[in-house]
Amino acid sequence: MSKHDANAPAPGAVSAAAAFGESLDYVTVTVGEQLLGLPIGRVHDVFIANQITTVPRAPSEIVGLLNLRGRVVTAICLRQRLGHPVAATPRHDEACELVAVGIDLGGEAYALIVDAVGEVMRLDHSTFEPVPVHLDASWAALAAGVHRLDERLLVVLDVDAVLKLDLPVAA
Template sequence: MSALSPQDAASATAPGFGNSLDYVTIRVGDQLLGLPIGRVQDVFIANRITVVPRAPDEIVGLLNLRGRIVTAICLRRRLGRSVTLAPDAQGLIELTAIGIDHGGESYALIVDAVGEVVRLDRSTLEPLPVHLDRVWAALATGVHRLADELLVVLDLDAVLDLDLDTAA
């Protein structure tokens, strides 16, 4: 399932939208997070993941997405949260994933839930709060105060920049 039509992706960077920022919203636990819309390629359910021995904890495994080998990364683990996976009645574990390309590689960012696409005024983007957890602060670029909650904007380059040299 594709998250965006080509027209939606083009309008995110089209002239006339210079004062707005567009995000695909996701949830990890109760926290609302925003992913820059221009970086999101797919939203899909992943249920056939091959575990990679000795991979870092954040890497759930590998999956085949329309003929591409994709590295699945658990955003919950990346943000330092605990993970509990419960199989459905058939014994399958279905995970909600966001397809992202980074450095010429394909990734599936495993999230708790996908929300909607939001357009926010650029002027409402604020710096990170000083009391934000240091792990979260290293993976975020700013926040937007919404009517009833805080939207933390993730830096996808930082999220996907796993230090694989120390994983061996």
């Protein structure tokens, strides 16, 4: 009788981790007409943000703060972050329904406000390409790469770069 590790996969079996390693999974969102991908491992929630409290003197990308299941979340307008024109931000006392994707970074909670949330896409590593040299500089700074799909381009966002805002230093 041979000794064998009880936790090892059966000979010839492909482990789930190995199969997962062959693909990249994204939660897709749109801003304007552009399809964007957020690595699925970074996304914690998809929700409707309402009752956003504005923050005086905050950078223009910060829509405000909201309460998500008892947790204070900083809401960031991805449209503004990418340099698109932005509709007027609702006041605190106005009802609003903004589509948001919840992300954590360094123990802090953020909500990326997007135009729409799409499907989860599983794409092969072989279709991933570096950021094209002709991509607008402000977008290139926030992108990790791209996938060329049949009819459009999926820009994969670098979540850490998107959340890195130039916050004013308190005096």
